[in-house]
Amino acid sequence: MTQHMLTANRLSNGAVVYLQGGGGWSGDIQSGQVVAAEQCEALEAEGPLGMAANIVVAPYVIEVEGNQGNYTPVRRRERIRAFGPTVVEQDAPSSQKSEDLNHVPV
Amino acid sequence: MPLIKDGAVRADGWIYLGDDDDPADGQSVIIDYARWHAGDAAIAGHNGPLGIRMRSDQAPELIKDDLGRFDVIALEFLGIADGRSFSHARILRDRMGYGGELRAVGGVLEDQIFFMRRCGIDAFELDPGRDIGRAMAALTQFSAPYQASSDGLEPATSRRHSGR
Amino acid sequence: MYQYDEFDTRLTNERIGEYRDQVARRVTGDLDEDNFRNLRLRNGLYMQLHAYMLRVAIPYGLMSSDQLRKLAFIARTYDKDYGHFTTRQNLQYNWPELEDTPDILAHLAEVDMSAIQTSGNVNRNVTADAFAGVARDEIEDPRPYCEIVRQFLTLNPEFSWLPRKFKIAVSAAAEDRAATTVHDIGLLLIHNAAGDTGFRVLVGGGLGRSPFLGKVLRLFLPKDDLLPYIQAILRVYNMEGRRDNIFKARIKILVHELGIERFKDKVEAEFEASAGDPLFIGTEEEARIKAQFAAPPYRALDEYDPGHEALLRENPAFAQWATHNLAAHKQAGYAIVNLPLKPIGGIPGDVSADQMDFIAGLADTYSFGELRATHRQNLVLADVAKSDLYSLWQALDDAGLAPANLDRITDIICCPGMDYCSLATARSIPIAQRISERFADQERQDLIGELKLNISGCINACGHHHIGHIGLLGVEKNGEEFYQITVGGSGARDADIGRIIGPAFASEDVVDAVETLVDTYLDIRAPGERFLDTLRRIGSEPFKERLYATD
Numbered sequence: 001m002t003q004h005m006l007t008a009n010r011l012s013n014g015a016v017v018y019l020q021g022g023g024g025w026s027g028d029i030q031s032g033q034v035v036a037a038e039q040c041e042a043l044e045a046e047g048p049l050g051m052a053a054n055i056v057v058a059p060y061v062i063e064v065e066g067n068q069g070n071y072t073p074v075r076r077r078e079r080i081r082a083f084g085p086t087v088v089e090q091d092a093p094s095s096q097k098s099e100d101l102n103h104v105p106v
Numbered sequence: 107m108p109l110i111k112d113g114a115v116r117a118d119g120w121i122y123l124g125d126d127d128d129p130a131d132g133q134s135v136i137i138d139y140a141r142w143h144a145g146d147a148a149i150a151g152h153n154g155p156l157g158i159r160m161r162s163d164q165a166p167e168l169i170k171d172d173l174g175r176f177d178v179i180a181l182e183f184l185g186i187a188d189g190r191s192f193s194h195a196r197i198l199r200d201r202m203g204y205g206g207e208l209r210a211v212g213g214v215l216e217d218q219i220f221f222m223r224r225c226g227i228d229a230f231e232l233d234p235g236r237d238i239g240r241a242m243a244a245l246t247q248f249s250a251p252y253q254a255s256s257d258g259l260e261p262a263t264s265r266r267h268s269g270r
Numbered sequence: 271m272y273q274y275d276e277f278d279t280r281l282t283n284e285r286i287g288e289y290r291d292q293v294a295r296r297v298t299g300d301l302d303e304d305n306f307r308n309l310r311l312r313n314g315l316y317m318q319l320h321a322y323m324l325r326v327a328i329p330y331g332l333m334s335s336d337q338l339r340k341l342a343f344i345a346r347t348y349d350k351d352y353g354h355f356t357t358r359q360n361l362q363y364n365w366p367e368l369e370d371t372p373d374i375l376a377h378l379a380e381v382d383m384s385a386i387q388t389s390g391n392v393n394r395n396v397t398a399d400a401f402a403g404v405a406r407d408e409i410e411d412p413r414p415y416c417e418i419v420r421q422f423l424t425l426n427p428e429f430s431w432l433p434r435k436f437k438i439a440v441s442a443a444a445e446d447r448a449a450t451t452v453h454d455i456g457l458l459l460i461h462n463a464a465g466d467t468g469f470r471v472l473v474g475g476g477l478g479r480s481p482f483l484g485k486v487l488r489l490f491l492p493k494d495d496l497l498p499y500i501q502a503i504l505r506v507y508n509m510e511g512r513r514d515n516i517f518k519a520r521i522k523i524l525v526h527e528l529g530i531e532r533f534k535d536k537v538e539a540e541f542e543a544s545a546g547d548p549l550f551i552g553t554e555e556e557a558r559i560k561a562q563f564a565a566p567p568y569r570a571l572d573e574y575d576p577g578h579e580a581l582l583r584e585n586p587a588f589a590q591w592a593t594h595n596l597a598a599h600k601q602a603g604y605a606i607v608n609l610p611l612k613p614i615g616g617i618p619g620d621v622s623a624d625q626m627d628f629i630a631g632l633a634d635t636y637s638f639g640e641l642r643a644t645h646r647q648n649l650v651l652a653d654v655a656k657s658d659l660y661s662l663w664q665a666l667d668d669a670g671l672a673p674a675n676l677d678r679i680t681d682i683i684c685c686p687g688m689d690y691c692s693l694a695t696a697r698s699i700p701i702a703q704r705i706s707e708r709f710a711d712q713e714r715q716d717l718i719g720e721l722k723l724n725i726s727g728c729i730n731a732c733g734h735h736h737i738g739h740i741g742l743l744g745v746e747k748n749g750e751e752f753y754q755i756t757v758g759g760s761g762a763r764d765a766d767i768g769r770i771i772g773p774a775f776a777s778e779d780v781v782d783a784v785e786t787l788v789d790t791y792l793d794i795r796a797p798g799e800r801f802l803d804t805l806r807r808i809g810s811e812p813f814k815e816r817l818y819a820t821d
Binding site: 009011012013014015016051052053054057058074075076077080081084085086087089 | 303322367368369617688689690699749
């Protein structure tokens with residue numbers, strides 16, 4: 001059984017975000033709402049709501065694997081979006097993303 | 107459909123003639139290029155102002171010998187993906203010396219209005235719902251463009267030396 | 271260098287005002303994303319994988335130290351303390367926030383910079399030889415013409431909705447350091463037999479999905495015809511370029527489909543028809559712009575500096591740096607200093623804010639307050655007195671900015687790739703880093719000699735892999751990253767598009783593959799041959815055999 005989440009970029013700073021169960025968008029993939037394949041269409045329909053509210057842009061569904069607390073996107077590109085660049089930036093102590101990991105209600 | 111002409115919103119005295127309709131006597135009608143090209147007798151014999159609507163894939167070459175017949179040439183602008191009509195407008199003004207009304211139609215975006223004007227467009231048909239105030243303001247968006255164009259505006263490259 | 275007058279400043283500020291309003295309307299939702307995206311791109315703002323990306327224009331690669339300091343300030347204040355120099359002499363910031371971008375543009379405007387037209391289907395940054403104005407093999411300084419063209423194409427009302435992006439590159443020297451053969455228009459400044467200045471015009475070059483070398487449109491275009499001729503080319507392209515398929519919309523496709531003769535006929539007809547157009551640029555304006563590129567106050571020096579020569583003999587590390595990174599300057603007693611931004615294992619083209627400030631200071635002290643960004647994502651201090659080279663080197667060396675690897679295998683061109691770019695199909699930076707580390711040994715690099723290795727993370731080829739002596743193209747196969755190797759490309763006067771050598775290599779194998787190519791070359795080369803020369807002499811078969819040998 002495949003697992004899916006809705007992802008997008010935050011309008012204000014372009015940060016990668018995931019739709020949460022309560023309808024908010026969070027930078028922490030672990031708080032993203034996971035649905036089965038049959039619910040993808042419904043999940044996708046949430047994207048335009050976030051766009052209409054000028055919170056996010058370019059929403060789309062991705063596949064994730066794992067369990068609660070260790071969800072990982074299946075595609076490498078989505079892993080890079082979730083966890084940040086795989087390279088260490090100039091003068092940066094680490095390659096941590098700066099996106100807030102807090103729940104932001106819609 | 108609101109029409110901006112000569113710096114203000116004006117009543118549009120022109121109507122677009124359906125392909126199967128004939129113009130009434132004295133009526134100001136705009137016809138599609140295809141109809142003009144077909145040599146329609148009703149159009150050829152029309153006793154009134156005539157305008158023509160060119161699609162963005164119809165170059166001005168097609169009507170270069172007929173310009174004297176048209177008081178209005180409506181050029182189709184298809185939004186951000188299609189910039190052909192900007193060149194068509196310039197050719198009509200600069201090369202072919204067209205002195206009638208050049209009207210932008212089809213999906214005029216405020217962000218293109220200043221550039222359209224610089225290419226010689228002097229009338230703009232706005233889709234209903236577009237912000238007229240913004241469109242009007244767009245007419246004078248940049249006070250000192252770099253290059254000469256078809257609007258007769260002296261460019262910065264010249265003004266630097268003429269002191270204007 | 272060119273300094274803004276009130277007209278340049280007014281245009282830039284009005285543009286910022288327009289953009290600020292667009293951002294405000296986007297935030298409230300008055301402007302939808304589709305329309306806003308088209309508008310923000312015209313001010314260089316992309317949406318990438320993790321964040322927005324802002325591409326700042328550095329016209330023909332030329333910067334002042336003040337400008338570089340401002341770029342550092344922006345990196346610190348609005349980004350993550352670094353910037354990335356690109357293959358088109360621009361600078362990219364990877365982490366700006368949307369509502370900061372109007373302020374960023376305002377800061378740039380304070381130092382005569384902008385991000386105008388660094389993206390969108392418009393004319394992009396006019397790039398040039400990074401040695402313009404100082405190279406010994408140069409015919410005439412092309413920079414005034416670059417500036418003339420820049421102004422002509424900035425917010426040009428007729429050419430702001432082209433079928434696709436448009437890129438012009440300019441060179442004026444015996445060597446082509448600007449890759450003019452793979453640009454939409456490539457201009458080579460030349461003199462005719464009578465000594466008049468003009469341009470050889472190439473058209474239809476490009477990389478990406480369908481690489482082409484540019485074709486000659488005019489062998490000699492008098493300089494006074496430059497703007498009307500460019501207008502003619504752009505007008506034909508604007509009217510007839512394909513708009514049905516985004517992958518077939520560049521001018522190279524139009525030239526290819528019409529054939530150069532038919533294309534030329536159209537351009538010449540258009541050019542002749544516009545002979546009566548209002549004057550494009552007067553002699554006064556041309557003179558005004560040329561005056562801004564007058565030579566700096568060079569000291570009267572001897573070409574041979576005994577002090578410098580002695581230091582070369584005494585200090586092997588200094589000599590090594592000098593041998594690799596200096597180029598001949600037209601002014602006696604001066605040198606062109608290359609600053610490769612390719613530290614072993616580092617991210618090619620990235621510079622920290624601290625490094626930017628430091629380099630700006632060096633430019634002030636040693637190079638009349640100016641520097642350049644190059645096509646290969648490096649920097650140049652163009653006017654250094656030979657007598658200053660040693661202290662400059664010491665300062666660079668202390669700061670870790672003196673790798674002796676210009677044009678060596680570790681002087682890699684590399685796009686941001688899938689670590690940053692939403693278009694990418696594979697990562698490119700980690701590959702560059704691993705190759706750099708594999709070949710870190712200086713002696714080995716020097717044994718190999720000149721080898722231009724270019725890496726692209728996708729078929730859009732921003733890493734210019736097509737014109738690498740060795741090119742790597744990242745592709746995706748079954749969810750894994752693979753790298754297609756091309757060989758034999760060049761962006762110099764001996765221009766050529768690289769050819770795929772065989773099946774792609776998995777990420778874990780590609781560095782070994784590159785090493786195999788290099789070792790093969792070392793085994794079979796004739797004296798004095800670069801990798802590229804050996805390959806051209808014997809063909810790729812011997813390399814292919816070694817590369818795919820099963821043992």
